[in-house]
Structures are given as C-alpha cells and as structure tokens.
Amino acid sequence: MTTEILFQTLASGVLIGLIYALVAIGLTMIFGVMDIVNFAHGEFLMLGMYSTFWLFALYALDPLITLPLTVLMLFAFGVLLYKLVIVRIINAPMLSQIFTTFGIMILLRGVAQFFWKSDFRSIENSAVSGTVKLLGIQLGKPQLVAGIGAIVVTGLIYYFLSKTRLGAALEATASDKEAARLMGIDSHKMFSLAWGIGAACAGAAGVLLATFFPIFPDVGANFILLAFVVVNLGGFGSVTGAFWAGILVGVIEVMGGLLLGPQYKTAIVLMLFLGVLMFRPQGLMGKA
Amino acid sequence: MTVMKNTIFSVAVLLAALALPVVVDSSHLNMAILVLMAAQVGVAWNMVGGYAGQVSLGHAAFYGLGAYASTLLLVKFGVNPWLGVLSGGLIAALLSLAFGWSCFRLKGHYFAMATIAVAELVQIFFTEWEFGGGAVGLYVPMDRQGWLWMNFATKQPYYWLALGLLLLTLVANWWIERSYLGYYFRAIKDEPDAARSIGVNIARYKQIALSVSAFFTAIGGSLYAQKELYIDPNSVLSTALSIKMALVAILGGVGTLFGPVIGAVVLTSIEEFTRILFGGTGRGTDVIIYAGLIIVIAVFYPTGIIGWLRSFKERRAARADASHQMAVHAASAPTTNGEPS
Numbered sequence: 001m002t003t004e005i006l007f008q009t010l011a012s013g014v015l016i017g018l019i020y021a022l023v024a025i026g027l028t029m030i031f032g033v034m035d036i037v038n039f040a041h042g043e044f045l046m047l048g049m050y051s052t053f054w055l056f057a058l059y060a061l062d063p064l065i066t067l068p069l070t071v072l073m074l075f076a077f078g079v080l081l082y083k084l085v086i087v088r089i090i091n092a093p094m095l096s097q098i099f100t101t102f103g104i105m106i107l108l109r110g111v112a113q114f115f116w117k118s119d120f121r122s123i124e125n126s127a128v129s130g131t132v133k134l135l136g137i138q139l140g141k142p143q144l145v146a147g148i149g150a151i152v153v154t155g156l157i158y159y160f161l162s163k164t165r166l167g168a169a170l171e172a173t174a175s176d177k178e179a180a181r182l183m184g185i186d187s188h189k190m191f192s193l194a195w196g197i198g199a200a201c202a203g204a205a206g207v208l209l210a211t212f213f214p215i216f217p218d219v220g221a222n223f224i225l226l227a228f229v230v231v232n233l234g235g236f237g238s239v240t241g242a243f244w245a246g247i248l249v250g251v252i253e254v255m256g257g258l259l260l261g262p263q264y265k266t267a268i269v270l271m272l273f274l275g276v277l278m279f280r281p282q283g284l285m286g287k288a
Numbered sequence: 289m290t291v292m293k294n295t296i297f298s299v300a301v302l303l304a305a306l307a308l309p310v311v312v313d314s315s316h317l318n319m320a321i322l323v324l325m326a327a328q329v330g331v332a333w334n335m336v337g338g339y340a341g342q343v344s345l346g347h348a349a350f351y352g353l354g355a356y357a358s359t360l361l362l363v364k365f366g367v368n369p370w371l372g373v374l375s376g377g378l379i380a381a382l383l384s385l386a387f388g389w390s391c392f393r394l395k396g397h398y399f400a401m402a403t404i405a406v407a408e409l410v411q412i413f414f415t416e417w418e419f420g421g422g423a424v425g426l427y428v429p430m431d432r433q434g435w436l437w438m439n440f441a442t443k444q445p446y447y448w449l450a451l452g453l454l455l456l457t458l459v460a461n462w463w464i465e466r467s468y469l470g471y472y473f474r475a476i477k478d479e480p481d482a483a484r485s486i487g488v489n490i491a492r493y494k495q496i497a498l499s500v501s502a503f504f505t506a507i508g509g510s511l512y513a514q515k516e517l518y519i520d521p522n523s524v525l526s527t528a529l530s531i532k533m534a535l536v537a538i539l540g541g542v543g544t545l546f547g548p549v550i551g552a553v554v555l556t557s558i559e560e561f562t563r564i565l566f567g568g569t570g571r572g573t574d575v576i577i578y579a580g581l582i583i584v585i586a587v588f589y590p591t592g593i594i595g596w597l598r599s600f601k602e603r604r605a606a607r608a609d610a611s612h613q614m615a616v617h618a619a620s621a622p623t624t625n626g627e628p629s
Contacts, residue, residue, distance in 0.1 A: 098400060225404070
C-alpha cells in the first residue's frame with residue numbers, strides 16, 4: 001500500500017514536471033538567446049489556457065485538436081511582442097528589462113481580467129477525462145496525455161534545434177551573438193524566433209494543462225517561480241537541462257508535499273532553488 | 289543662485305507638507321499618508337537597489353519583518369510600539385545578513401530572482417506560523433492610544449509620523465550619498481572590477497547598503513502596521529509589494545535622493561485615481577493603465593522622471609546655447625557678407 005502511494009506520487013510528480021519543463025524550455029530559450037528574463041512567461045501559458053477554453057466552450061473543439069492552432073497563435077504573439085516592445089530594450093539596463101517584462105505580465109493579467117473576468121473556469125468532459133490504471137498505478141488521463149504531449153513538443157524543439165539549419169542558427173546566436181552575426185545570421189530574426197518559440201512552448205503547456213487545471217487571469221503566477229527554478233537548475237539557456245530539471249522539480253514538489261504537507265511544497269522547491277543558486281550558480285547540469 | 293533656488297524650493301515644499309493636514313479632508317489626508325509611506329520605502333530601497341545597483345525584488349521580506357516584529361511584540365508581550373519599531377528595524381538589519389549572504393554571490397538577474405525566492409520563503413513561513421497569526425493575520429489592539437503608544441483614532445498623527453520617518457530616511461540617505469559610503473556604493477554599481485582592484489571590499493559594502501536599507505524598510509513596515517491596525521502575510525510580505533518599492537524608485541529616478549519621493553507622488557496618485565475611476569468595475573482597467581505606465585517608463589524613460597527632467601533641461605540649455613550662437617553669427621553675418629570679395 002505504501003509503496004503504491006509512493007509510486008503513484010512519483011508518477012504524478014513526473015507528469016506535472018513534464019509540464020514545468022515545457023514552460024521552462026520557452027523561458028530558457030529566450031534567456032539563452034538574448035539574456036532577458038521574461039517575467040511574463042506564465043502569462044503566455046495563461047493565454048494558451050484561455051484560447052483552449054474558448055475554442056472548447058464556443059466551438060466545442062477538443063483541446064487536443066486545437067493544440068496546433070493555439071501554439072501558432074502564441075508563436076505569433078511572441079514574435080509580435082518582440083517586434084513591438086522587446087526590440088527596444090535589447091541594450092537597455094537590466095532594471096528596464098526586468099520592469100518591461102514585469103509590466104507586460106501585469107498588463108496581460110489585467111487584459112485577461114478585462115475580457116474574461118476573474119472567475120475560475122474549467123474544461124469539463126473533454127476527449128481525455130477519467131482515469132487509467134497503468135502497471136498498478138492509477139493515473140488521471142488528462143495528466144497522462146499532458147505529460148505525453150509535453151514530451152512530444154519537447155522532442156520537436158530538440159529536433160528543431162539540433163537537426164535544422166534554422167535551429168543551428170538559433171543555437172549559434174545563443175552561444176555567441178557577435179560571431180553568429182559575423183557569419184551572416186540576422187540577430188533580430190533569431191531574437192524574434194526565440195520569443196515566438198518561447199511563447200509557443202508556454203502556450204502548448206497551457207493547452208495541455210487546461211484539461212485538468214483551473215483557468216483564471218493570474219494562473220501564470222503559479223508557474224513562473226517554478227519555471228525560474230527549473231531554468232536555474234537546468235542551467236540558463238539549456239533546453240535539455242530544463243527538461244530534466246523540470247521532471248526533478250515536479251517530483252521534489254510532489255514528494256515534499258507528501259512528506260511534509262502540501263503547504264510546504266513550494267517552500268521545498270524554493271530552498272532547493274536557493275541552494276543551487278548559491279553553490280552551483282551554473283545549474284545542476286550546466287557547465288562551469 | 290541654484291543653491292539659493294533649491295533651498296527656497298525645499299523650504300516651500302516642507303512648509304506645504306507641514307500645512308497639508310490643516311487644509312485637506314481626511315480621505316485626501318489618507319492618500320497623502322500613502323504617498324509618504326510609499327516614498328519612504330522607495331528611498332530605503334534606493335539605498336541598495338539604486339545607489340549600489342543591487343536590484344532587490346524581495347524587500348517586502350524586510351517590510352513584513354518590521355510589521356510583524358513590532359506587532360507581535362505589542363500583542364504578545366505588551367512591548368511599547370516605539371521600542372517595537374526600533375526592534376523591528378534591528379531584527380530586519382540582522383536578518384539582512386542572511387539575506388545578503390545567500391544572495392550577494394549572485395549578480396544581475398540571478399540576484400533579482402534569488403531575492404524573490406527569499407521573500408516568498410519568508411511569506412510562506414509567516415503564513416504557516418500559527419503563533420504569528422498565520423494566514424489570518426494580526427490585529428493591533430486599540431486599547432491604549434496616544435503618542436506614547438503610537439496609536440491614534442484620527443489620521444493626522446499618522447501623517448506626522450510618516451512625514452517624520454520620510455525626512456529621517458531622506459537625511460540618512462543624504463548623509464550616505466555624501467559620505468565615502470556613497471562613493472563606494474556607486475563604484476560597486478558602475479565599476480565593480482575597478483573598485484575591487486583598488487581594494488574596496490565589495491561584499492562588505494553591498495551588505496552595509498542592504499542592512500541600512502533593510503532597517504529603514506522594516507521601520508516603514510512597523511508604521512504601516514500601527515496605521516492600518518491589521519497585518520497579514522499578503523498585505524506586508526507579497527512580491528507585488530517588493531516590486532512596488534522598486535517601482536517607486538525607478539519611476540522617479542534610480543540612485544537619486546528625491547527620485548523615490550517624486551515616484552511615490554506620481555505612482556500613488558495614478559493608482560488611486562485609476563482605482564477610483566475604474567476600480568469599481570472589477571474588470572482590471574486600473575491594472576491595465578498601471579501596467580501600461582510601467583512598460584512605457586521602463587522602455588522609454590529608464591532614467592525616470594528626474595532623468596527625463598534633466599535631459600529636458602540639458603536640451604533646453606543646448607538649444608538656448610545654439611540660438612545664442614546663431615544670434616551672434618547672424619549679427620556678424622552682414623559684415624562678412626557685405627565685405628567685397
């Protein structure tokens with residue numbers, strides 16, 4: 001019985017961790033390519049959730065069908081945000097950068113509240129609902145599908161970065177902006193691409209999350225701090241690092257909640273975060 | 289001449305501030321108190337965030353520590369609030385050592401994020417700490433009133449307290465700015481490598497900046513508790529509050545003495561007016577305006593209102609200079625042209 005609970009908890013930790021990983025991959029990509037921490041990243045996720053909700057509520061389109069559409073919308077939104085705002089603060093002092101993305105965060109929350117009110121909303125009876133028993137472990141279908149979806153999206157990003165020319169150009173810009181520019185890579189194009197992909201990842205996480213998590217304007221707040229932690233643990237700018245760190249954070253959070261009580265699960269993750277920041281600022285998996 | 293003008297201006301502002309409670313009604317007086325309190329924490333934040341350039345987004349931890357220290361001492365042990373306020377400041381300054389130890393080895397974004405994490409941890413602690421009121425919060429008893437117990441039925445005395453604390457914080461900041469500490473802080477911000485190479489102990493001066501800042505921030509928190517008569521983790525420890533302290537300074541002008549004061553006046557006014565105009569709708573219009581303002585300032589006026597005024601003055605001076613030269617040129621022009629060549 002106890003081992004069952006343990007495995008059950010581990011499994012749910014891994015599944016939620018995969019979502020954290022997906023959110024963090026977008027964040028780490030933006031940071032890696034242009035050294036800007038995006039405080040509004042949780043709001044991309046929120047927009048992804050609302051897009052899923054409205055497509056489901058108004059047109060009865062299932063989250064799994066609308067996933068590509070929402071991802072595309074968020075990609076466009078990320079690029080637009082870069083072209084309208086972020087492009088102006090590339091060389092600004094850090095303080096301006098922090099407060100710009102922070103302002104965007106509050107703005108998007110306010111806009112969501114304006115159009116969709118602050119009520120909690122949820123998607124009932126989507127194509128994936130109910131539970132499934134796998135190897136003796138009871139798992140929610142939405143969580144399982146979300147986890148698999150997160151793996152698929154992460155796999156696609158990984159493929160894009162390591163196997164395509166455009167991906168290679170993005171990686172080159174991340175590792176050395178100047179050298180990449182001299183090789184004829186347009187940094188502005190890469191920056192907007194990073195914002196597009198970053199927003200799209202968070203949007204995808206939002207879609208996957210929408211089937212089992214309440215949807216409300218401030219929902220991003222629950223994820224941004226965790227995403228910071230994941231990005232730090234994985235090493236800033238590292239996509240694979242963020243993937244494994246996401247799973248690790250998910251497991252630690254859920255296990256901590258089981259052992260010490262759910263009210264301390266965030267505290268445990270934050271302490272881990274501070275510990276790593278202090279003793280291994282390059283991240284658990286980052287290079288020194 | 290400018291010194292004279294500045295002195296007259298300062299005296300005028302001070303006199304206006306002193307006369308204010310006599311002329312305005314109680315709701316406007318409350319807003320004035322909010323401005324003074326926001327300015328005070330902004331000035332305190334500016335010591336470490338502005339002058340020393342260590343962008344803390346976790347100052348609510350100190351504010352909350354101050355508020356909780358004085359309130360718990362009063363509620364649980366009957367300690368006089370004046371002593372409680374001082375203890376709160378000292379406790380926060382002491383705990384800022386741990387805060388600095390854990391965060392100062394980090395730079396830039398990493399430092400900022402670590403400070404958020406520390407403050408969130410402190411908030412979780414107070415939310416779960418039953419003796420400290422937990423999530424329910426604490427009420428400041430009103431049984432003993434008057435100056436001795438820093439507890440009043442009217443708003444006016446709180447105005448004097450807030451004004452006095454702001455002046456005290458400004459004087460401390462002014463003194464630091466002019467002393468060797470101010471030079472070291474600025475050196476740490478602008479030229480850390482050069483400062484280190486001439487033997488400035490950077491870690492030590494960052495810590496001094498943080499501790500002094502924490503002390504004054506905590507006193508601001510204690511005063512808030514005495515004025516509002518109620519505190520809970522959300523009202524005195526939230527990250528939104530940390531952000532607001534930094535925002536006040538950024539809006540007015542980071543690393544300037546009066547920047548946070550100007551920032552507090554502008555920000556609090558905008559907050560209150562948008563809240564009154566749009567807040568009742570519950571649709572977040574006030575939030576949208578507030579956020580839009582933050583973005584515009586961060587993107588277009590990174591040096592704040594003071595920086596904008598300065599550049600405006602400089603441009604005007606440059607223009608005046610240019611037109612003066614043109615006038616000289618124009619005066620001499622006919623002779624040049626008139627010369628037969």
